[in-house]
Amino acid sequence: MTEHSDLPADVALERFRELLRIPTVSHADQADIDWAPFDEFLAALVRLYPRTHAVLGREVIAGHSLLYHWSGATSADPLVLMAHLDVVPVAPEEWTHPPFAAEIIGTGEDAEIRARGAIDDKGSLVAILEAVEHLVESGHAPARDVYLSFGHNEETAGDGAQEIVRVLQSRGVRPGLVLDEGGAVVDGVVPGVTVPTAMVGVAERGVMTVHLTAREAGGHASTPPVMPATVRLARAIDRVHRRPFPTRIAPPVRALFATLAPHTHGPLRWVFAHLAVTGPLLAAVFPRLGPEMNALVRTTAVATELSGAPAENVLATTARASINIRLLTGDTVASAERHVRRAVADPSIEVDVRHGSDPSPVSPWQGEPWRRIATAVASALGEDIVTTPYIQLGASDSRWFTSLSAHVYRFTPFHLTRAERDALHSHNERIRVDVWLRGIGFYRDLIRAS
Template structure:
């Protein structure tokens, strides 16, 4: 059993590692998700965080999601901290260390916990729990209600967080601030800017899947037609690749560069500070600076899965491709689908919208909610860090909360290297111990301001 000391860093790390060892893997087919690890996780939380469970009200939503309420001393609009319990599957052979062993590798500042979920998203979830447990032990009570909303199937776009939002909506809860996972503290993401930046998502891109289908009569592969279904499908995919969506600077990206302009090296300081003049050129340059910069200035589309004939010597009667599209703020499912049809330009290729959601509304990067986040960054994380808005490139449970709040933000309070960010949803996911412990400080500061 992990130690119960609420302030000892070693005890906090022990609790974190114990929870990382529970393989709460979600599957897109819910019938294939093993419920036992989720039950084990619930039981472990109650055992490891007795102070929290003694003060906060807890309810289970949608089978395995958790909603906690920490009653404040007033009826002011609450704070909602969002995280998710589930993790993505692993290919164990690709990992240098067992993905659910939570091994502690290295020493000193380099000591890191290697485990699936170390960052996405048990890192945030357990840091939240640690912060609450510490504050409860200190006798702290928030001024306004605090809700902890932990979905169980975020990785599969499941119903956990949606049902939590439905519960809060029925009760008339209108949060003053919702904070979910999102951008991290990073270095060097923007060329010419050396100062660490806390990238707080004020919006996230929409997400949709289009299914492209080409059909033919089929037959033996020894006598193929002039344009088989596979060739027609490949031509459609190639057209999408050769005609990407146009680039543009969306308002949150414009705000990002306005914020960091004073910290950029000349002449980029002038370039970033005068986007009315330089914006069109920057929008064309950014795609050449890497995938992240490309995704900040355009809607992206990529074929992620292909299927054809059941055998090597058989013509495919149906050839299909799933195209994953992430919509930049300002685009819509309808406008994107119409453009794909124009680009593919083949009436014999069927285009079906499988799953789709428009980009989220944009939350303000001024006002009380924003100041609370920026103040928590300054107080809870060490070093000179510039807090800046940006568009979150991936999707999260936060999009469901925009139904009940106009102040929904996405930030993971960990200072991550590029290689650590690249390990998300890949092998060798890990987080440095010192970085994770500082993240607890961020949540403590945010909670104290609630």
């Protein structure tokens, strides 16, 4: 196996595979969660990383979340590295290899580990621990305090990370830099850009769920009314779909294009460099370039869960749809609710915000914390990689840390293909071995710089 930056790659890889085999699966209904694998995972960390556990303080928070503390020369402006140990459920029949076998497929640079959690998010969690274990073994003494925050239910409630934040807040901890999962090193995401880009989230979109509900008296399906509840609900969903949120270039996206302009070929170089003039055109065109580009320039809404009658020959007395909305920086839960109500335009449809949080504050993409991230990208992942700000498209546990720090960033230090990114929360999740090993070097260099 390839060696990366003096790290014992074979040992690291086997520890990673062992932890991937533990099915720490989250479910929205906690009654469905098997907590035994979570207990097994926590115990395995102590056994697999003895030097880390000999030097760092360790607390179990909210049942299964973990908070580690590595004392440095000063407690001011500490570094917080985040990850989560839970994974989303699997449909084993959809996988070409068992989702918790952590098999290595291929050889050389093509070797990859296939397992649920390989990227999201045990890839980062284990890479962080490998970096710490290596640095402790080498005698490294951090200049600042270092905290490791590992939530146990990021994929569902996120209250493990919330409790960690409350603990740190009660102790007066004010991090100088927080780094959680987020954007990766990618190729070809932005049209015209030919260099690899490290997409570091300086903000993340808000998230909310709206229920659309249609009601009727019910009865036998053999004698339906002219406009049954299911039809009215379908019409409401269609209206939301046909009236998307307006497009615009939010400040972090503007910074993304400005950063990449010097690395863009053809006419787009001028377009990206003159967003004051071209911004409205870009905002209108980008939704046609795929779902990722669409999500960068507008709040998105999509129907997910649907429910209706309890039997095929019964009229639904209540038909309901969940609309998942991701709020672009500048929009709010209140403004999105108004948009949905205007789009539905039907007083017989109940519009109910079940839960929601506004977009996170925007962290600066200049200054010393940002430079530390960019420097670690260049030293560990490649000097040809351009580090750029962007808006994190999904939600993460990092949003809870914005109450503690103005420097909260979201970046997963792996060079991922589009197919690898598409496998997140889907079948055949995987990561190339060499890519994962380089990620360890990123965390090592970031801790050294802190």
